[in-house]
Amino acid sequence: xVQLVESGGGLVQAxxxxxxxxxxxxxxxxxxxYAMGWFRQAPGKEREFVAAINWSIGNTRYGDSVKGRFTISxxxxxxxxxxxxNSLKPEDTxxxxxxxxxxxxVTARVDEYRYWGQGTQVTVSS
Numbered sequence: 001x002v003q004l005v006e007s008g009g010g011l012v013q014a015x016x017x018x019x020x021x022x023x024x025x026x027x028x029x030x031x032x033x034y035a036m037g038w039f040r041q042a043p044g045k046e047r048e049f050v051a052a053i054n055w056s057i058g059n060t061r062y063g064d065s066v067k068g069r070f071t072i073s074x075x076x077x078x079x080x081x082x083x084x085x086n087s088l089k090p091e092d093t094x095x096x097x098x099x100x101x102x103x104x105x106v107t108a109r110v111d112e113y114r115y116w117g118q119g120t121q122v123t124v125s126s
Contacts, residue, residue, distance in 0.1 A: 002026035002115040009120030020083040022098030040094035052106040061106040095119040
């Protein structure tokens with residue numbers, strides 16, 4: 001079984017920054033063959049791809065709405081993935097989810113992610 005636990009959400013003013021963390025654990029979780037992703041979901045909207053990273057070599061991919069503002073990274077020693085969010089906008093308000101896909105390459109497809117965290121709320125005030 002794989003567990004993903006997000007933290008770091010909160011309330012911030014527009015233009016501010018937040019850093020989300022996702023701690024991964026699990027006895028059968030082979031980190032090197034997983035891609036890790038961040039998604040978000042606002043009320044009444046579909047889940048949206050934000051960013052993804054390959055655990056082994058660190059290549060990344062970003063959604064168009066966050067390019068240049070958000071940065072995904074990982075700390076292999078801590079089994080943790082981060083999402084640094086800068087220049088936040090009110091439209092970034094959503095529940096942010098961490099997810100793990102059993103594949104080497106990064107992907108933006110929701111259906112390729114097998115494990116999901118419980119989500120953390122990010123609210124950006126104008």
